[in-house]
Amino acid sequence: MTTALETEIALAMETEVTLLRHLPFLLQDLPSLSGDDQDVIDVLKEAGLPKGCAVLDLGCGRGDITIRLAKAFDAHVTGFEGHTGFVRQARQAAEAAGLSARCRFVAGDLRGAFSEEARYDAVLMVAVGPVLGDMATTVGALRTLTKPGGLIVIGDGYLEHGTPPTDAYVDYADRATTEASLIRFGDTIVARRERSPTLAAFNDLTLTAVPRRAEDLKAKHPEIAADLDAYVARQIEEVALMDGPVVPVTWALRRADG
């Protein structure tokens, strides 16, 4: 039986539940699951995240960003991730990098993190989507885990002004509306990266590497060929959206004292 968490993860990964167990194979050539890894490092450097800090990474995938943060900031990082295959990969990668002592990965629904106190210097939610609600609700939740004066990083996007409404963009608002939601609680946007060159390179790689891995998988599992074709088609659509009306952004906010 499919669980609610599996359905949510499939939505975040733009796929069917049937393909979830194949994602580690399909995505193995990509440097992260979002392409936002360099942008996250850059906004946190610009915002002055201190060395030796405590970081929480919600929906951390294979730990690609988590582990880079541990290296770049000597950070102690906790990642929450609901896909058990990704958690396994994250733990193996941290061990291979000699960072197991500073990277802790919790397997399960990221909502489980909200029993913790506001003790993190930075809280990240990168390319996870509206799991916690709309943008304002999401920031409201993330700031409960962030120290006053700490940083919140969100990887998402906004809709180019004047884009005609269609179903493909229902989750997006224009930049002014999106950023008004981000600062609803009095926090400040301290850094952002929009449509960065590293994300463009990631999207180019996605368009070549993922279809190739899908073909390999089809040869072994012809019974899922239709799902694989649909997955590749959605990846192509997603990249077209990001090259078109949806501007992908990594934002860093500084939490106000209140």
Ligand SMILES: C[S@@+](CC[C@H](N)C(=O)[O-])C[C@H]1O[C@@H](n2cnc3c(N)ncnc32)[C@H](O)[C@@H]1O
């Ligand atoms: C597009 S990936 C991004 C992963 C990572 N943040 C990165 O940028 O590489 C979205 C991740 O969110 C995870 N996810 C979605 N909903 C979740 C939930 N409710 N609890 C835990 N993880 C979740 C998915 O399993 C997936 O690994």
